[in-house]
Amino acid sequence: MKSLSEIDTVSKRSSRAAGYAWGIAEEVGKNIRLLEIFSLPGIKNLNEFLNKKKDIKLKNLNFINEDNTVNNSQYCPVIAGVNFLDQIKTLENLKEIKFKNIAYPMLFLPFVSRASEVVGKRILLKLDKNEFLLNFNNSISSNFSKKEIIKTAENISIKILKNEDSFSENEWKELYKLSEETFVEENESLKNNAAGAGLTDND
């Protein structure tokens, strides 16, 4: 089994060899490590992407907008990803961010996962029919279970979710009430001997 350190180093070096700047290659190294930690096919996708990169008509997406569409070519997942991560603070209030045609979008995903940690919000990423709920870069919930290479995603949607409870107020109250059963009812004697008893606070 390859260690994560080896995965990081080899991904970084191969990305550099494929023409990315060292600083970008460093990002790719960390990302592939992240995908492999989450049991997603990082090395598989990177290997094929870097090998086929020269044959794909790639476009760099430097400034991310609400709608990002490219015709007759595909967005480079690495450059689109790095700019998404870099610009996340200006994007976080948008309702939905859409992209058309990203090549090897699995390589775009870890940038979005890291962005989730940066803004402290869950992000829902849709790559055509595959959905990924990115939880602060700590975990990923998904309906994607195959260890496969996704060569392209035509419709990509990103929703930065509000920090909201996943339960009703009633459910919370019920549970809270039960938790109160660990507390001790104070009688007069306990109150008189409690911390701060006998002191006045209105000085």
Add this chain to the structure above:
Amino acid sequence: MNIPLRDPKIVMKLSRLGSFHQSRLSFLRSFLKEFKDWDYKRDLFELNENGYGTAVFSFKKKNRVYSLICFANELDENERSDRVIATKWDTAFTLFDGVPTKIDIERLKNEVPKQEFGRLSYKELTLSRANKSVRVFNHVVESLSNGVQPNKELLAKVGYLYRTTAVYGSGKFGLADRFRIKNREEIYGPFRLEMMLVYLVRQFTFDQVNHVANNKNPKKAVNLDLEICKSLGIGNSTGLGMAPFIVNHPTLLNNWIYAREVSLKKIREIKNVAITESNLFKNCLKKSIKNITSWNTESEYQIKKIKSLLNNLNQFILFLDNEFNFNQEYPFNKLYEYLEEKYEEECVEYVVSMMMEPYDNIVAPLVKKMSSEEDKYFNIPTERTVFELKTIIKNKYSEILKIDFEKKENNLNFWFISKNKEEPRLANRFDENGSDLEQPLAIARDIKKLYETLLLSKNSSTIAMFLSNNADLRHVVRRAFIVEKFPYSEIQDNTIGQEIVPIDMLRLKLSFFGALKFDPRSDKWLRICMFQGAPLPEQLKNYDEHWVYN
């Protein structure tokens, strides 16, 4: 009195970093301190009469066990080489997490001797190999088998029976990643497990030499005297591989230097020094002279440095004995100021190390802060502005900005990774091929380029916008934001200039390891000795923490 931390622009110069010496902060000393109450055991020793076979040594405490597995193989004289391009060694080692089963040992027997070409697993923590100092090893076997102890002068001159040529850890070749073990309290502090491996290898060398001598002449043979064992360490040949490490791990480098600088600051701030403390300082300093006078090297560069160091130290000791009075306020601060005024960097840093000796209360808490969670600082704060980044660079890299990289001598070399051994190398970019594959280690040059590009950018632009047009500078943008938080994370010097002495980078790292007797064999590799004079495993429970000077 508040003494400021020393200026990184002075401390982080290569000549200063290359003058560092071992101290209480050094990893091999902090390793011994941490593991002194662990149970040491030799679990397996299946060597043939010539000393070839398998051995296992372990440290155990409660449920935690670390086992060194040693594979000693016969090696043809012509195949023995310390160079990193070697493919066979006298002995190969791995530190195993737990107690290895027979199946583990069989698996590792096929992999560990292959070193870089073998595959390890998450159960193995570190990997190394070592070659005999044949002359010394054979002499010791010959002497012991004849019932006499070996020639102490010869042993003192070399200092070890075996030399390691690399110690790997942190996920290399399939070894366990650091994240698997980083929360274990006993390995807070960098390179603990690498130190454990070297320490147990040292014990293996003694047991092996005794075993071979005993088999050679069972009736007459004696064991190597324990005091002689103690006086021997493990040699190490180190090349350029270590140099990029300190550039590639900026927050870790910061934490090492920061611990040293905070120690010095706190010692200089001591108002009244107890007589026991000043005596301990003076004793360690005086006794340490022995280490310098027994420091053998053929390197003219090092001979000159040793001579100057010895000269400076002798003068300083005379001053201490005859002119200096510890019975005054802030004596260590006065001594430090005197040192800076009178002596060379090598001597200043040597005495700084010595000043730490009486102060375990200051140093010990800092040892635990010398590791780093590097990933925490990887993301670039892209919401910051061009103006802010320019200000950071102006403040933190002012010396670097003075270098003119248009001049050939300032841009002479490039760092690359060799294809045949995947090891870092340095070469002249104007004479050799390959500079198009340069590693991102020319930080000074790239920081200057970043600064010049920032000057052409709008002050109010965010870093996100700046990076979208300047991806080639991303690696140094990241570093500049790191140095803002970690002042000692960056070498304040040119690592590609004509004047670069790579040995300085190696010495910095090796001093933190706790190495003694740097012996440069060229300007690109050197030999050192580790654990020379250290207590043996059986003596650890009650040992003198100042053993380095005994």
